[in-house]
Amino acid sequence: MSNLRIATIIGARPQFVKAAPLSLEIANTAGIEEISIHTGQHYDANMSDVFFSDLALPRPAYNLGISGGSHGKMTGEMLAAIETILTEQAPDAVLVYGDTNSTLAGGLAAAKLNIPVIHVEAGLRSFNRKMPEEINRVMVDHVSALLFCPTSTSVENLAREGITKGVHQVGDLMFDATLTLTPIAEEQSKLLEELDLSPSGYCAATLHRADNTASPEAIEKALRYMVQHSDGKEVVIPLHPRTRHAAERFNISVERDGIRVVEPLGYIDMIKLAKNAALIFTDSGGLQKEAYFHGVPCVTLRSETEWIETVTSGWNRLWSEGSYAPRTDIAEYGDGSSAKTIVNIIKDWSA
Template sequence: MKKIATIIGARPQFIKAAPLSFEFANSSEMQEICIHTGQHFDENMSGIFFRELGLPKPAYQLDIHGGPHGQMTGRMMEAIEAILIENRPDAVLVYGDTNSTLAGGLSAVKLHIPVIHVEAGLRSFNRRMPEEINRVLVDHVSSVLLCPTSAAVENLKAEGITAGVHQVGDLMYDATLKMTPVAAKHSRIMEVLSLEPKRYGVATLHRAENTDSPEALRKAMEFLMHLSEQVPLVLPLHPRTRQALVRAGIAVTEDRLKLIDPVGYFDMHVLLSNASIVATDSGGVQKEAYFHRVPCVTLRSETEWVETIDNGWNRLWHQEEYQPRREIQEYGTGDSAKRILEILKSA
C-alpha cells in the first residue's frame, strides 16, 4: 500500500483536501497520513470545516501559527521533518501556496521524498506576494504537478517544467458540486442575517498586500464602502484584517457594509450562491463565485485565475468592464479527485 502524507493548514486547503481524502479513504491501494500545521487554528477557520466537509481527524495537529513568515515556516519544517522521518511516506502531498505548503514541500525534498503539488503552475507574476514565492518554489521541487487549468500547464512549461505535469481540473469544484445541496439544507445564515437572495453582495479581505499597510487597507475598505452604496455587502472578517482595521484606526459604518465573524463552509456557500456580486482578494473565493455563477470583482492588480477574467465572470478592481461572459470548461466536471487518485496510483 502506498503511503501519502498530506500537509494542510489553511481554510482553502481543507476544502481541496476533502474530495481527495474521501478517495484515499475508499482506496485499497493508498493510505493517507494527514498533518495539520495549525496555520488556521480557531473554530471558525478550521474546526467547523473539518466537521462540515467530513474530513477525518488529522493524525498530527501541530498548532503552529502566528509570527513572521520565516519563523512560522521554520517551525513547521522542524515539526514536519520529524513526522516524515518517523513515518517514511512514499510521497508528500501539498496544496496551493501557503506557508504550510512551502514547509511541507521543503521538508520532503530535503529527505528525498517525492512531492506532489495540487494547484501547481498558478502564477500571478507578482513576486511581492508571499503566496507567489511559495508556489514557485514548491513547483520547482515537485515530482508530480497537478494543474487545474491549461494556463497553469503553460506556466510550468515556460519555466522548463514538463515532467510529471498533469491537468486534472479543480478540486474545489468537486467540493462545491457535492456540498452545495448539503449546505442549503443545513445553513440558516440567510435568516440569521435577514438577507434576501440577490439583494446583497459578499466581500472578503485578508491578503497581506491589502492588510499589512494602513494605506492599502484604507484603499480596499474605501472601495468596498463605495460598492456597498450600490448593493449592501456582508463581510466575514478574517481575524488578521479585524486587527489591522483597529491598528489603522479605520472605522466602518455598518448600515451598508456588515462586518461578521468568519463563517463555516456551509454558510459561506449559501451566502455566495445567493449573492448578486462578490468582491474578494481570495483566489479560492474568485473560483467559488464562478461555481455559483455570481460576478466577481478581485481586489488585486492581478489574479492567478486568469480564465475567470478571460471568460467574463471576474474583473480586477481597476477595470471598469467585464469581458463577454462564457462558461469555463477547464475546472472539470466534479471528477478531479478520481483523476488525481488514478495518477498517484501509477506515479
Template sequence: MFRVITVLGARPQFIKSAPLSKAFLYEEKIKEIIIHTGQHYDYEMSEIFFEELKLPKPDYYLSIGSHSHGKQTGLMLKSIEDVLIKEKPDMVLVYGDTNSTLAGALAAAKLNISVAHIEAGLRSYNRKMPEEINRVLTDRLSSLLFCPTLNSVENVKKEGIKDGVFHVGDVMYDALLMFIDIAESRSKILEKQNLKSKEYVLATIHRAENTDDPKRLKKIMDIFSYLPFKVVFPIHPRTKKEIKRASILIANNIKII
C-alpha cells in the same frame, strides 16, 4: 501499503483535500496521514470545517499559529520534518500556495521524499506576492505536478518542467460537486444574518498588502461605505486586528460576520 502524508493548514485546503481524501478511503493499498499545521488558528477557519463537512480528522496538529512568513514557514518545516521522519511516507501531498504548502514540500524534498502538488502551475507573475514565491518553489520541488488548467500546464513547461506534469482539472470544482447538496440543504446563513438574495455584496480583505497598510485599509473600508447596498464582510482575524489598531470606523452598511 503506499503511505501518503497530506499537509494542510489554510481554510481552502481543508475543502480542497476532501475529494482526494475520500477517494483514498476506497483504496485499500493507500494509507493517508493528515498533518494540520495550524496556519489558520481561528476555530471558525479550521476545526468547524472538519465537523460540518465531515472531513477526515488530522492525525497531527502542529499548532503553529500566526507569525511572520519566514518564522511561520521555518516552524512548520521543523515540525513537519519530525513527522516525516517518524512516519516514513512514500509521498507528501500539498495543495495550493500557502506557507504550509512550501514547508511541506521543502521538508519532503530535504528527506528525498516525492512531492505531489495539487494546483500546480498557477502564476500571477508578481513576485511581491508571498503566494507566488510558494507556488514557484513548490513546483520546482515536486515530482508530480497536477495542474488545474491547460494554461497552468504551459506555465510550468515554459519554466522547463516537462516531466510529471498532468492536466487534471480544478479540485475546487470536485469539492463543489461533493458539498453542494450539504450547502443547499443545511445553510441558514441568509436567514441567520437577515439577508435577502441579490440585496448585498460579499467582501473579504486578507492580503497583507491590504491589511498591513493602514491608509490602504482605510481607503478600502471607505469605498465599502460609499456603496448603495449592504456589504457582508466575513472578517479575517488579522484584518480585524489591523482595523482595530488603525482605529478605522465601520460604516452602517457594513455587516461584519
C-alpha cells in the same frame, strides 16, 4: 504489496476545501494510506475546526498548532516540525496544496528528505513576486515530482519554467467540493434568515491579503471601493483574523455605513452567503472561482490574479478594470471528477 503511504500537509481554509474530495477518494481507494498533518496555520475555530465537521474530513493524525508570527518564523517552525514527523513516519510521498506557508514548509521538508512531493494546484502564477503566495507556489513546483494543474494555462506556465515531467492537467478540486456541498448548504444553512438577508439583496466580501491589510490607507481604500461599487447594497464581510487584528492595530472600524461585519463562517454557511450574493468582492484566490461556480459576478481586489480564466471568461474583473469581458463558461475546471483522476494518476505513478 504494502500500501502507498502519503503524508498530506494542510493548514489553511482553501486547503481544507480541496482536501475534502481528495481525502475521501483516497479513503475509498484500496492500496493507499493517508497521514494528515495540520500545521495549525488557520487556528480560529471557524477557519479550521468546522471543516472537519462540515466536510466530513477525518481528523488529522497531527496538529502542530503553529500560527502567527512573520512568514519566516512560521515557515521555519513548520519546516522543523514536519521534518520530524516525516522522519518518523517515512511516507512514500508528501502531498501539498496551493501556495501557503504550510505548502512551502511541507514541500521543502519532503524535498530535503528525498521524499517525492505531490503538488495539487500546481502551475498557478500571478507574476507578482511581492506576494508571498507566488514565492511559495514557484518554489514548491520546482521540487515536485507530480504536479496536478487545474488548467492549460497552469501547464503552460510550468513549461515556460522548464517543468514538463510529471505534469498533469486534472481540473479543479474545489469544483468537486462545490458540486457536492452546495445542495447541502442550500438545505442546511440558515445563515440568510439569521442575518436577515434576501437572495441577491446584498454583496459578499472577503479581505485578508497582505497588500490590503498592511496599512490603514490600504484597508480604507478597499472598504471605500466596496461601498462605492456595491450598487447601494449592503456588503457582508466575514472578517478574517488577520484583517481584524490589522484594523485594531490601526484603530480602524471595518463596520460602517454599507458594510456589515460578521464572524468567520463555516464552509457550509460561506457557500450559502456566496451563492446568494448579488456580487462578490474578494482578494482570495479560491473565492474568485467559487463565485464562478455559483454564477455570481466577482470583483478581485488586486491588480493581478492567478485565476486569469475567471477574468477572460467575464465572471471576474480586477478592481483596476472598469468592465467585464464577454461571459463564457470555463470548461477546464472539469466535471467534478478531479479527485478520482488524481488518485488514479498517483496509483499509476507509484506502481
